[in-house]
Amino acid sequence: MxxxxxxxxxxxxxxxxxxxxxxxxxxxxxxxxxxxxxxxxxxxxxxxxxxxxxxxxxxxxxxxxxxxxxxxxxxxxxxxxxxxxxxxxxxxxxxxxxxxxxxxxxxxxxxxxxxxxxxxxxxxxxxxxxxxxxxxxxxxxxxxxxxxxxxxxxxxLLVKGYLVPEVIEDLQGSGSSRKGVAQNWRPLKIGLLGHPYNIYDPFISMDLIGKLHRMAADVITGDNLPSAVIDEQTRFLPKRLFWSLSRKLVGAALKFFESENLDGVIYLTSFACGPESLVSELVTRWAKKNSSLPFMLLTVDEHTGEAGMVTRLEAFIEMIRWRKRNEDHLSAYGKLVHRY
Ligand code: SF4
Incomplete structure (x- = not known):
């Protein structure tokens, strides 16, 4: 054959x-x-x-x-x-x-x-x-x-909450995507932004999704959002983003930042990406200006060590837990969050 x-x-x-x-x-x-x-x-x-x-x-x-x-x-x-x-x-x-x-x-x-x-x-x-x-x-x-x-x-399956690797593993007979629907039991929920080949490759991302799961955080990515949501979110941008991946990423970011069901947002980007040098700046500014959610930008390259990533991740998740316990009414960037 x-x-x-x-x-x-x-x-x-x-x-x-x-x-x-x-x-x-x-x-x-x-x-x-x-x-x-x-x-x-x-x-x-x-x-x-x-x-x-x-x-x-x-x-x-x-x-x-x-x-x-x-x-x-x-x-x-x-x-x-x-x-x-x-x-x-x-x-x-x-x-x-x-x-x-x-x-x-x-x-x-x-x-x-x-x-x-x-x-x-x-x-x-x-x-x-x-x-x-x-x-x-x-x-x-x-x-x-x-x-x-x-x-x-x-x-x-993606819109139902399965993560891309779970579906692929299932297709290859090396796992079961049925795990994906069980995503709603963990106490924290993190929005994960990034290009699919960065966030879903466990070697490049240093198993970021697995680490978050082990820290008791569910993960949702832009791929779990219906395309109509991305279209709706990006419709009012002053200029149309003509790169498909960037448009999807920005649409997901805008949706995540207005979500009341997320506890934080992580954006994983990789070194030497032209489009992401612009988009990561845009998303970071948006996070600071318009969102009360904790936000962390992680950049990986071929030399990135796992220890540094784990330290930042643990600190981020611990900060979210502390904030949930003590300062849920405050924005991550010092603004008062009004909850009625
Ligand atoms: S330059 Fe950026 S968008 Fe293009 S292939 Fe590389 S990582 Fe992907």
Missing amino acids: TRVGIPRALLFYYYYPMWKAFFTEIGVEIVVSPPTNKRILEEGLKAALDEACLPVKLYFGHVLALVGKVDYLFVPRIISAEQKAYICPKFMGLPDMLRARLRDLPPIIDIPLDLRRPENTLDDFLKEVGHVFTRDRYLIKRAIEAAHRADQRFQE
């Missing part, structure tokens, strides 16, 4: 359920690179260009982990994932960066996904991918339908 390699990095965390359903229906075996580990990161750091952001460097490591094990690498050239918006240009250049820096790669399936204009559809993209393996139109049609069903199910 033909084997297609999918790196466990970047938009894997959004598209895997759809890709898995599609390729499985086509009759292709999917090989996903292993969860990030020290070796994968180090290989990526060595292979990628110095100027790249941490998630792109890591992507190189995941590609290298698949070389020699697959017949194709699936690295779609993602230009835009929705109308009137772009994904960061790094996604567009990924196939070229890989070819320029790595030798002896299997053939790369780098079909462009560009949904900026209504005449370009996801179905057209999937049809083109299907044609790499078969000319059977009915098989491709069935695979496209399976992909849509899987994506719809994925979105429904």
Whole structure:
């Protein structure tokens, strides 16, 4: 059976359920690179260009982990994932960066996904991918339908409160997403902001979600909010954010900051990200000016030590607990919070 390699990095965390359903229906075996580990990161750091952001460097490591094990690498050239918006240009250049820096790669399936204009559809993209393996139109049609069903199910589970890794683990048979619905028993609730490939990769995030759970805090991310909520929150921004990931992040931040059910917000960002240098500043200013919730910005790079992160996290959670006990009427930034 033909084997297609999918790196466990970047938009894997959004598209895997759809890709898995599609390729499985086509009759292709999917090989996903292993969860990030020290070796994968180090290989990526060595292979990628110095100027790249941490998630792109890591992507190189995941590609290298698949070389020699697959017949194709699936690295779609993602230009835009929705109308009137772009994904960061790094996604567009990924196939070229890989070819320029790595030798002896299997053939790369780098079909462009560009949904900026209504005449370009996801179905057209999937049809083109299907044609790499078969000319059977009915098989491709069935695979496209399976992909849509899987994506719809994925979105429904997220809105119900499952976290992305739980759904993916479930699909891979390595866990049970049923754990996700049990999220409401812990005494604290934290809104977690960040790009999916940072917050959901336990190595890069140093298992931030697991640590919060062990500190008795439930976690909600922007992916648990329906897209209508993100649209509503970002509608009144003075200027439309045309980067999809940034728009989602800002929409989630605005929703979290006005929430009465959250105890704090953490924003995890990674080093050398162009869009986040702007967005993290915007979100931090918003948190200070318009929200009474405790807010913490964590930036990780390839040298970040776990001890420092644990210390900051423990202090943050302890401060929230203390505040809940003693100063629930005060804003984290010194303003009086009116509760009627
Ligand atoms: S959005 Fe930032 S972190 Fe993501 S690929 Fe682009 S530069 Fe890298």
